[in-house]
Every structure is written in structure tokens, then in C-alpha cells.
Amino acid sequence: MGRARKGRDISGWLVVDKPAGISSTAVVNKVRWAFSAKKAGHAGTLDPEATGVLAVALGEATKTVPYITDALKAYRFTVTFGAATNTDDAEGEVIARSDTRPGDAQIKEALHGFVGEIMQVPPQFSAVKIDGERAYKRARDGEAMEIAARPLWVEELTMTGREDADHVTLEMVCGKGGYVRSIARDLGDALGCLGHVRELRRIWSGPFEAENGLSLDEIDRLAKDPALDAYLLPVEAGLADLPEARCTPEEATRIRNGNPGMVFASGLEYGEECWASCDGRAVAVGRFKAGALHPARVFAG
Incomplete structure (x- = not known):
């Protein structure tokens, strides 16, 4: 049995205004340490000497990384x-x-x-x-x-x-x-x-802008402080470019278990990729078919 990864079960996006002279991987490691997070990743490498937006995903937000990577x-x-x-x-x-x-x-x-x-x-x-x-x-x-x-x-x-x-x-x-x-x-x-x-x-x-990013100095200053959590954007921020469908709590349970669930949506075409939400929280990403979302990637409730 594998060893459990230490850290907090915390999810969301942190927009970092990366300085020159540090790799993208080093920034991710710094953010993960600052939040004591179990899991972290980034959406789109920047060269070490480049600056600007490096969007770092924590926890469940790592499941939305491909949608930021693919964005303009x-x-x-x-x-x-x-x-x-x-x-x-x-x-x-x-x-x-x-x-x-x-x-x-x-x-x-x-x-x-x-x-x-x-x-x-x-x-x-x-x-x-x-x-x-x-x-x-x-x-x-x-x-x-x-x-x-x-x-x-x-x-x-x-x-x-x-x-x-x-x-x-x-x-x-x-x-x-x-x-x-x-x-x-x-x-x-x-x-x-x-x-x-x-x-x-x-x-x-994608939806993240450098002018709204935290500097590494600010991250260092707030590291391990609960105040840092206030700068996290929700998991759903990583799905901004996908159409949204809504579902009831009952259907959300079905979808999270990997089954198709009925959703409410307008303007979606058969087979179109979208995400389902329940009470504003992401349930899953999948394909819309005949009024139901067929999940491909689900999020913890």
C-alpha cells in the first residue's frame, strides 16, 4: 500500500506574478509549501527569465489544468x-x-x-x-x-x-x-x-491576469498563515472557458459516482464538452448527450 501524501486537503487556484530568475517548478513547490498542500501543479511553463502569470492549481483544481493550458x-x-x-x-x-x-x-x-x-x-x-x-x-x-x-x-x-x-x-x-x-x-x-x-x-x-497575481515575496510573508487562503480562487475558475450546466443534488451524486446525470442547460449541442455544477460548485466535466452529462472527470463533493 502506498504511503499517504502529507499536507492539507486544500483546493483552488493561486495566480502568481512570477519574477525572473526562478523556474516554474520552483514556484509550484514554493506555493505548495506555503499552503502545506498535498497536491499542486501549474498551467503552462514559463522560462526561468520570463515573468508574469503562472497559475498554480492546488488539490481538486489540478483536474482543471488542461482547460487553462489550452486557453489563449x-x-x-x-x-x-x-x-x-x-x-x-x-x-x-x-x-x-x-x-x-x-x-x-x-x-x-x-x-x-x-x-x-x-x-x-x-x-x-x-x-x-x-x-x-x-x-x-x-x-x-x-x-x-x-x-x-x-x-x-x-x-x-x-x-x-x-x-x-x-x-x-x-x-x-x-x-x-x-x-x-x-x-x-x-x-x-x-x-x-x-x-x-x-x-x-x-x-x-485564460481568465488569470498578472496584475492580480501575488509576488513570491508576498507568498513568503503569508506562508503557513490562514490569511493566505483568502487569495485562492475557486476550482471553478479553471473552467471559465467551458459552458456550464446545472444539476440537482441527487443528480450530482449520480454524476460523482461516474454515472450519467440529468442537467439543465441551454444552447449545448449533443456531444459538446461542458461542466456540471450544483449550488455553484463543480461536480464534473464531461459530454452533454440527450439532456445528461456523461462524466469524464469528477470533483470531490
Whole structure:
């Protein structure tokens, strides 16, 4: 029999405004420690030098992580022109230089090619797996890899600032799996001037916004204090992008036991994914069929 995991049975979402210089995993471990929580996870890795929204799920909220991971996200980032690096950001080694600098009009025109369904090659230093091993581990050993391009949906990509000829600030809204460093690299190539990310901030992720996030200093200050619990958002916050159906307490019991249960909903189509609630609390996520929710993932009552 496995050893029971120590900690509190506490559930909800904490929005962290991640600082630069720490990994996403380290932030999750810090949050789990601060709440003395049994279980924690995050929705969407940020590079160690990136800042902004890191949504951390505790307890039952970890079951809603896929819905935040799949949601649209927004980034604000600054691209440095004139140099390519092996990591596609300022932390890496410069591997090529260019004296070319594009004008504002050229940049805005080039951005059109990065909107919509695009194909993107992840950076050499990334967490994608190549033959079962993380690319960054092989890159650290000096290996150059062929990484397959993968699709990315880019909702918007706009120029928001130009501090000087060497730099441009952009904002991007995109779907799951986007690498901002690849956008900077490929934009530099498209403009013939080379480029890499100087700084990167995720300003929102699904329903969560950086301006509402707690800093690590605040988390440290409130660690183990019941006052920290007040900053937790409910499990249901992770389901904001899914349609909601409602059910009675009797049907909620059926659904939580893994059986189809009748729900009240409007506008749902047969087979559509949705979540059921009872008295405002999440019961399950599943498929709507003929007036009933067929659960795929249930939540503790």
C-alpha cells in the first residue's frame, strides 16, 4: 500500500506574478509549501527569465489544468535586433550578428506573416522531447537537433513600442504550445536582421491576469498563515472557458459516482464538452448527450 501524501486537503487556484530568475517548478513547490498542500501543479511553463502569470492549481483544481493550458494566453516581449543566440533569448551565446535594422513599417508588415495558423519550430533549448529526451539537455551537450515544426494559433501580434533601432516591443495572443523565443528568432530572420528575446512577460492566461497575481515575496510573508487562503480562487475558475450546466443534488451524486446525470442547460449541442455544477460548485466535466452529462472527470463533493 502506498504511503499517504502529507499536507492539507486544500483546493483552488493561486495566480502568481512570477519574477525572473526562478523556474516554474520552483514556484509550484514554493506555493505548495506555503499552503502545506498535498497536491499542486501549474498551467503552462514559463522560462526561468520570463515573468508574469503562472497559475498554480492546488488539490481538486489540478483536474482543471488542461482547460487553462489550452486557453489563449497573452505575452508582452521585447525583441533585440542584430544578433541571434543559441537559446533565442538574451541568456544564450551570440552565434551570428547583423548590421541591418528594419524600419517600423517593415516590422508591421512582417508581423502579418505570424498571425493565424502558423508552423513554428521550437528553440533548441526547449522542453520538447527528441527521441525521449528533452531538447535542452541535448543542446547543453552541444548537439544540434532537427526539431519538427508544429502548428500554433496566433490570434494577434502587434507592435506596441520601439525604444530604439535595436529593439521592438510586441504583444501576442496565442494558443497552446507557443514559443515566444521562436517568434523573435523567426521575425529577425524574416526581416533579414536576426533577433532574439530580451525580456518576456505573460500578461494573462485564460481568465488569470498578472496584475492580480501575488509576488513570491508576498507568498513568503503569508506562508503557513490562514490569511493566505483568502487569495485562492475557486476550482471553478479553471473552467471559465467551458459552458456550464446545472444539476440537482441527487443528480450530482449520480454524476460523482461516474454515472450519467440529468442537467439543465441551454444552447449545448449533443456531444459538446461542458461542466456540471450544483449550488455553484463543480461536480464534473464531461459530454452533454440527450439532456445528461456523461462524466469524464469528477470533483470531490
